[in-house]
Amino acid sequence: AQKVTQAQTEISVVEKEDVTLDCVYETRDTTYYLFWYKQPPSGELVFLIRRNSFDEQNEISGRYSWNFQKSTSSFNFTITASQVVDSAVYFCALREYGGATNKLIFGTGTLLAVQP
Amino acid sequence: DGGITQSPKYLFRKEGQNVTLSCEQNLNHDAMYWYRQDPGQGLRLIYYSQIVNDFQKGDIAEGYSVSREKKESFPLTVTSAQKNPTAFYLCASSTTGVSEKLFFGSGTQLSVL
Numbered sequence: 386a387q388k389v390t391q392a393q394t395e396i397s398v399v400e401k402e403d404v405t406l407d408c409v410y411e412t413r414d415t416t417y418y419l420f421w422y423k424q425p426p427s428g429e430l431v432f433l434i435r436r437n438s439f440d441e442q443n444e445i446s447g448r449y450s451w452n453f454q455k456s457t458s459s460f461n462f463t464i465t466a467s468q469v470v471d472s473a474v475y476f477c478a479l480r481e482y483g484g485a486t487n488k489l490i491f492g493t494g495t496l497l498a499v500q501p
Numbered sequence: 502d503g504g505i506t507q508s509p510k511y512l513f514r515k516e517g518q519n520v521t522l523s524c525e526q527n528l529n530h531d532a533m534y535w536y537r538q539d540p541g542q543g544l545r546l547i548y549y550s551q552i553v554n555d556f557q558k559g560d561i562a563e564g565y566s567v568s569r570e571k572k573e574s575f576p577l578t579v580t581s582a583q584k585n586p587t588a589f590y591l592c593a594s595s596t597t598g599v600s601e602k603l604f605f606g607s608g609t610q611l612s613v614l
Contacts, residue, residue, distance in 0.1 A: 394541070420602065428608040430544075430591065435602055476543065488534070488559060489603065491543035 391492035406462040408477030416482035419460045424474040507606035522577045524592035533575035538589040
């Protein structure tokens with residue numbers, strides 16, 4: 386069965402600290418896709434990154450970076466030098482290639498609070 | 502600007518009443534989705550549609566109904582059969598494809614009076 390686990394329910398940091406949000410997934414497929422979304426207080430989820438199972442290269446986008454490790458089934462997200470605007474709920478999600486349905490399996494989310 | 506519009510932002514339902522949540526998109530996307538979000542839980546798929554006049558049940562479709570008469574619109578009706586409707590409802594759309602990212606609306610908070 387496919388599953389996404391975000392064990393950190395809430396994280397609180399002070400501005401300029403680095404913070405890592407953990408994501409562990411389970412799937413039997415060899416082809417799959419992983420996503421991170423950000424949900425600010427406005428409620429709308431915003432796409433951050435998509436990664437397929439064949440691409441294990443880490444990715445950096447400004448202050449954001451992602452570490453994908455198939456050996457540990459993890460897709461962790463690091464924010465460097467956090468800012469108050471980073472405060473949001475962050476969701477990790479999994480999409481399997483196979484199957485009749487076209488849906489994402491979401492983790493329960495991590496609430497990040499960045500204090501000034 | 503292109504995007505997804507959900508209305509209303511807040512909705513209250515009385516016992517035994519059906520209510521309809523609106524979702525409109527102008528992104529020219531074929532696929533549309535409804536997700537339910539409860540506090541401390543991830544998003545769960547209610548219904549999705551990949552083409553006009555066709556839709557499929559998601560993981561928690563009981564007590565909900567949808568229609569897809571137009572490409573731009575995918576309204577969700579929360580029926581009286583849904584015994585625990587209080588939640589945040591998110592509509593999304595995407596192009597069709599396995600790895601396509603979802604674009605989300607700003608959500609509707611439904612509460613029971």
